[in-house]
Amino acid sequence: MPAKQKRMSNRTFTMIKPDAFANGHSGAILDIIIKAGFRLVALKMTSLSEAKAGEFYAVHRARPFYGELVEFMSRGPIIAAILEKDNAVADFRKLIGATDPAKADPGTIRKLFAASLGENAIHGSDSDENALIEGDFFFSGLEKV
Numbered sequence: 336m337p338a339k340q341k342r343m344s345n346r347t348f349t350m351i352k353p354d355a356f357a358n359g360h361s362g363a364i365l366d367i368i369i370k371a372g373f374r375l376v377a378l379k380m381t382s383l384s385e386a387k388a389g390e391f392y393a394v395h396r397a398r399p400f401y402g403e404l405v406e407f408m409s410r411g412p413i414i415a416a417i418l419e420k421d422n423a424v425a426d427f428r429k430l431i432g433a434t435d436p437a438k439a440d441p442g443t444i445r446k447l448f449a450a451s452l453g454e455n456a457i458h459g460s461d462s463d464e465n466a467l468i469e470g471d472f473f474f475s476g477l478e479k480v
């Protein structure tokens with residue numbers, strides 16, 4: 336790569352879910368994310384209607400937990416963010432830990448703040464492609480810095 340060419344970092348998308356928000360963990364979670372080297376590209380507090388939560392998790396529509404997931408995700412405020420860092424998707428999945436907090440590594444965000452498999456404090460995109468789709472679900476181009 337020519338020395339002058341700017342290296343594009345990868346981006347991922349996250350949500351602090353309604354459980355973590357309601358329990359007052361948003362500040363602590365954002366602090367962990369920033370100190371782990373992720374740059375905030377976009378950030379907002381918002382909430383999902385049941386229809387919007389259903390759309391966001393449409394890939395899980397046929398799963399038995401879909402109804403509960405939609406109900407949970409539309410229960411209250413969330414914080415949505417686009418994050419940038421080298422290897423962002425994989426590194427962020429490592430930082431949040433396994434889907435089930437009981438199986439998450441010590442020190443991960445889900446181990447620290449999540450109560451159950453369903454109510455697990457935080458979302459992280461699973462691929463570069465989905466990171467882009469999910470970021471665009473919440474943010475316009477003008478909101479990305």
Ligand code: CDP
Nearest residue numbers: 395400404433434452453454455458459461
């Ligand atoms: O969020 P993650 O990518 O780790 O897991 P997922 O398999 O994409 O599932 C999406 C979300 O559905 C999880 O984060 C949980 O909130 C919920 N879920 C659930 O309630 N029960 C399961 N057996 C699996 C997932």
Ligand code: MG
Nearest residue numbers: 458459460461
């Ligand atoms: Mg997932």
